[in-house]
Amino acid sequence: MSLPSIWATVLVGIPALVAVSALLLRRVERLRSLAIAGGCSMLSWSALPSVVPALGDWEVATRGRWLALGAGALLRVDSLSRPLLVLAAALWLLTVTVTPRTLLDRGGIVRTAIATLFTTVAFLTESPGLLVLTWGASVLAFRLALPGGQARRARGIVLAYLGASTLAFALGAALVFGPQMTEPRAKAVGLWLIVAAAVARKGVLPFHAWLPAVFEHGRLGPAVLFSTPQLGTYVVAVLVLPLASARLLSTLAILALATAVYGAALALVQRSARRACGYLFISQSALVMAGLDTASEEALAGALVLWLSSSLAFAGLARCVLVLEARHGQLDLSQYHGAYQSSPLLAATFLLLGLTCTGFPGTLGFVGEELLLAGAVRGFPVLGFLVVLAGALTGLAIVRMYFSLFCGAREDAIPLEIDRREAVGFAAVVGFLLLTGIAPGSLVASRLEASLELLASRATATRTSSETAIARGAVPSGAPAIEAKHDGTPVHPGP
Amino acid sequence: MSELLLEMGVLVGVTSPGVLLAMLGIASLRPRPWPEIYVARMTSTAMIACIVGLTTALGIYLTAVGKPVVWTARDWFSSYEGIFRFDFLVDGWSLAFAWMSAAICAVVARFSYRYLHREPGFQRYFTLFAAFALGMMFVSLAGSIEVLFAGWELIGLSSALLVAFFHDRPAPVRNGLRVFAAYRLSDAAMLSAAALVHYYAGDGSLESVFAASTATAHFTATQATLISIFFIGAVAGKSALLPLSGWLPRAMEGPTPSSAVYYGALSVHAGCYLLWRAAPLLEQSVLAQSLAALAGASTALYATFVARVQTDVKSALAFASLTQVGLIVLEIALGLRTLAFVHMCGHACFRLLQFLTAPSVLHDLHGLQHDVEANRGSTAGRAPVSGGLYLFALERGYLDSILDRFLVDPFCRAASFLDRLDRSLSGGAMTSGDSLLEDDER
Numbered sequence A: 001m002s003l004p005s006i007w008a009t010v011l012v013g014i015p016a017l018v019a020v021s022a023l024l025l026r027r028v029e030r031l032r033s034l035a036i037a038g039g040c041s042m043l044s045w046s047a048l049p050s051v052v053p054a055l056g057d058w059e060v061a062t063r064g065r066w067l068a069l070g071a072g073a074l075l076r077v078d079s080l081s082r083p084l085l086v087l088a089a090a091l092w093l094l095t096v097t098v099t100p101r102t103l104l105d106r107g108g109i110v111r112t113a114i115a116t117l118f119t120t121v122a123f124l125t126e127s128p129g130l131l132v133l134t135w136g137a138s139v140l141a142f143r144l145a146l147p148g149g150q151a152r153r154a155r156g157i158v159l160a161y162l163g164a165s166t167l168a169f170a171l172g173a174a175l176v177f178g179p180q181m182t183e184p185r186a187k188a189v190g191l192w193l194i195v196a197a198a199v200a201r202k203g204v205l206p207f208h209a210w211l212p213a214v215f216e217h218g219r220l221g222p223a224v225l226f227s228t229p230q231l232g233t234y235v236v237a238v239l240v241l242p243l244a245s246a247r248l249l250s251t252l253a254i255l256a257l258a259t260a261v262y263g264a265a266l267a268l269v270q271r272s273a274r275r276a277c278g279y280l281f282i283s284q285s286a287l288v289m290a291g292l293d294t295a296s297e298e299a300l301a302g303a304l305v306l307w308l309s310s311s312l313a314f315a316g317l318a319r320c321v322l323v324l325e326a327r328h329g330q331l332d333l334s335q336y337h338g339a340y341q342s343s344p345l346l347a348a349t350f351l352l353l354g355l356t357c358t359g360f361p362g363t364l365g366f367v368g369e370e371l372l373l374a375g376a377v378r379g380f381p382v383l384g385f386l387v388v389l390a391g392a393l394t395g396l397a398i399v400r401m402y403f404s405l406f407c408g409a410r411e412d413a414i415p416l417e418i419d420r421r422e423a424v425g426f427a428a429v430v431g432f433l434l435l436t437g438i439a440p441g442s443l444v445a446s447r448l449e450a451s452l453e454l455l456a457s458r459a460t461a462t463r464t465s466s467e468t469a470i471a472r473g474a475v476p477s478g479a480p481a482i483e484a485k486h487d488g489t490p491v492h493p494g495p
Numbered sequence B: 001m002s003e004l005l006l007e008m009g010v011l012v013g014v015t016s017p018g019v020l021l022a023m024l025g026i027a028s029l030r031p032r033p034w035p036e037i038y039v040a041r042m043t044s045t046a047m048i049a050c051i052v053g054l055t056t057a058l059g060i061y062l063t064a065v066g067k068p069v070v071w072t073a074r075d076w077f078s079s080y081e082g083i084f085r086f087d088f089l090v091d092g093w094s095l096a097f098a099w100m101s102a103a104i105c106a107v108v109a110r111f112s113y114r115y116l117h118r119e120p121g122f123q124r125y126f127t128l129f130a131a132f133a134l135g136m137m138f139v140s141l142a143g144s145i146e147v148l149f150a151g152w153e154l155i156g157l158s159s160a161l162l163v164a165f166f167h168d169r170p171a172p173v174r175n176g177l178r179v180f181a182a183y184r185l186s187d188a189a190m191l192s193a194a195a196l197v198h199y200y201a202g203d204g205s206l207e208s209v210f211a212a213s214t215a216t217a218h219f220t221a222t223q224a225t226l227i228s229i230f231f232i233g234a235v236a237g238k239s240a241l242l243p244l245s246g247w248l249p250r251a252m253e254g255p256t257p258s259s260a261v262y263y264g265a266l267s268v269h270a271g272c273y274l275l276w277r278a279a280p281l282l283e284q285s286v287l288a289q290s291l292a293a294l295a296g297a298s299t300a301l302y303a304t305f306v307a308r309v310q311t312d313v314k315s316a317l318a319f320a321s322l323t324q325v326g327l328i329v330l331e332i333a334l335g336l337r338t339l340a341f342v343h344m345c346g347h348a349c350f351r352l353l354q355f356l357t358a359p360s361v362l363h364d365l366h367g368l369q370h371d372v373e374a375n376r377g378s379t380a381g382r383a384p385v386s387g388g389l390y391l392f393a394l395e396r397g398y399l400d401s402i403l404d405r406f407l408v409d410p411f412c413r414a415a416s417f418l419d420r421l422d423r424s425l426s427g428g429a430m431t432s433g434d435s436l437l438e439d440d441e442r
Helices: A004-019 A028-051 A081-098 A106-124 A128-144 A149-177 A186-204 A210-217 A219-225 A231-240 A244-269 A273-294 A296-326 A344-358 A364-379 A383-406 A422-439 A441-471 B002-027 B036-065 B094-117 B122-141 B144-163 B170-201 B212-218 B223-237 B245-253 B255-264 B267-277 B285-305 B313-333 B339-365 B368-375 B384-394 B396-425 B435-439
Strands: A058-060 A076-077 B069-079 B082-090
Touching: A004 A028, A004 A076, A028 A081, A028 A106, A028 A441, A028 B285, A058 A231, A076 A081, A076 A106, A081 A219, A081 A296, A081 A422, A081 A441, A106 A128, A106 A219, A106 A231, A128 A149, A128 A219, A128 A231, A128 B396, A149 A186, A149 A210, A186 A231, A186 A244, A186 A273, A186 A383, A210 A219, A210 A273, A210 A296, A210 B396, A219 A273, A219 A296, A219 B255, A231 A273, A244 A383, A244 B396, A273 A296, A273 A364, A273 A383, A296 A364, A296 A422, A296 B002, A296 B069, A296 B223, A344 A364, A344 A383, A364 A422, A364 A441, A364 B170, A364 B255, A364 B384, A383 B036, A383 B082, A441 B339, B002 B069, B002 B082, B002 B094, B036 B094, B036 B122, B082 B094, B082 B122, B082 B144, B082 B313, B094 B122, B094 B255, B094 B339, B122 B255, B122 B267, B144 B170, B144 B223, B144 B245, B144 B255, B144 B267, B144 B313, B170 B223, B170 B245, B170 B267, B212 B339, B223 B267, B223 B285, B245 B255, B245 B267, B255 B267, B255 B313, B255 B339, B267 B313, B267 B339, B285 B313, B285 B384, B285 B396, B339 B435
Parallel strands: none
Antiparallel strands: A058 A076, B069 B082
């Protein structure tokens, strides 16, 4: 077994081990301690490829017919996936660290471990077959995590939207990457199906309605852990981006920009804090999607930075709401809850994480948004400014939430401050987002490298398909498939 | 050597409030706030260091350097299109404005120790105050659009949070949100201007915007017009120019020292200062100049009428201040740059003094406010024109109701309709969330 294989096995083994340990450990607090230890170990382990060159860039080719959809590697680590694996571990650690005792039972800990396992496997592969499997498995696990009773409707919604997205993804992958599939029209339909699946999973217009409903009526914790890694974005990055036509990408980018504004606008008028969180997530994840589909180096790098910052910041923000709910009950944004008096630290955390989501200077969100805006304005000189509008509305929604949740008088000023474990968890996330916001150089450089690789893979794939078309006599040999430099780097159109 | 000393002076001037913000921010993580005396001493030390640093820089600039210097403190991050730098544009004007801002902040800090003595949010106030001081340093000395935007956002956020300082009462919080909404419009305009500067000039250097020779070289007339219009939008939000003046009286809910420093002295002038610096760009476009002149003149006229019928001293002072801000913008639009700069600095210091002495004057002459109100009279018996004008001024130009009717209400109704649609798509109609509409009712 090679060193990378050992590393990957240990990485997916950690959450699997925690999930299995639930059978042996009876006490929930002990199981939570194990999960926290597992999260810490996984976080350190997942960061190894960034410092050990032998683990930094490798792949294992796909074997076996059932996974052999397309030429994507069965397992691989590259510049795109390195920080995403760290993100998956960080989200798990944050979940098991800050979720209140009353909301994280034995089953909850097992579910978080299993969800992390699926996310990690997905980020480790670019094989369409394995991606379809992990996609479907994570949907199933999420659906099972939703309680019955009043949340039955949320289960139905998940089944309808996400079930359909799984089917669309499977069908699309079979059409695009199936060994017998050579018909260009079938491949185009397949790509549209994969895009539809990703759009539905991310909650981009017009398939967004399930997300706020699940945030409002389902369990907020599993909903956050299911949605924040943004598997739909990953699928678009590794499967769609290399093959999609410019028209498909620009359609998707415009749709995503509209969704970013839509989500922020609707977050602003919500009464339920949970539902507002759902719309905020829709807006944030749509911004990432918009950058990815603009297909310019700068917007792509901005989207990749924003992917990390918005996922972490939003997960922290939603956890703050969860922690507050555990102390104050259901949170109605049309009233003032006065939580600042009892939890000033949580108030500061909420505000800082919210500001990261809005792209406030000094946070990582600002770096991502600046790059994304620069790229989006180049790609779409008028529509690109929707990024600004989305940012402005998000900021307003966040401050409104902050005022509603933390301001106002409370008669019963019982000290309900977060405990040390929660404080450490939140402080780590806020500290990371601030430090990388103040000194983002190396992170931005790595995301630029990833964006370059993605665009190079797109240029290569397009050139290959163009050569095939020329060989079949469909396209005159002089027509370039994509404007590209000699080293495969796409040429920027310029102002 | 002299340039190195100049840079060191600027560094001390900028980092002092930054260090103060970091220390007070970290101190806020403790379960118990620090004793007031610690906070006061730290703030005093930071503001004195800031003034000393800027005085040194100004002295060296005037005696040894004498020409504008762009100092790159560090490269923030880079992309294919260029480097996002942490630049400071150091010249006599920027140093003078930064020095004045630091001095005013120091005076207000000293005043605030006593004014907010034993106030539960003492440490929170000074944390936000440090954020404001840092924001003013960034805006004054910005050499790149990113630094300018960072300062702009810091001023806006700290302002809104200070308006909502007494956050156990609903009114300040509600007004804080209103103020923040106006600032978000301003921020959006500023960010759009930043994106355009990057798009057209290829980098975010403000030297190309602020210097007459380079502004002409970098931007065509159309580009200059577009960027200038966004700058005017940003200034309108921050300096409460028409039609965004409605938030100004609402901002008076904050503590008096913060009202003094934000709406009397510095924050309202930050927009003027930006427009003043961007004047070379403005002068390339007749349309932008006319727009700025119109905004300035109409704001001055509006504010002078409204100031005359205010029943509380803070609002009267705020509108009096706005009158002068309108005139300063008009001067800039007319190309009277030196006059505008002197007017801006003189007015900031004068209005600060008025704001800070207002509580004492009211205390000494208690009953004055009541008398002012009683002598104001009514519209009965007045000529129709003056009666209408009086009513217009009393209602503050109906700005809030106009914005509510034509912007906020349609937005809320559309969003609520879409929300109901979403709910029906996700399997059931529930109560729609149009709570923004009800914010003012609760």
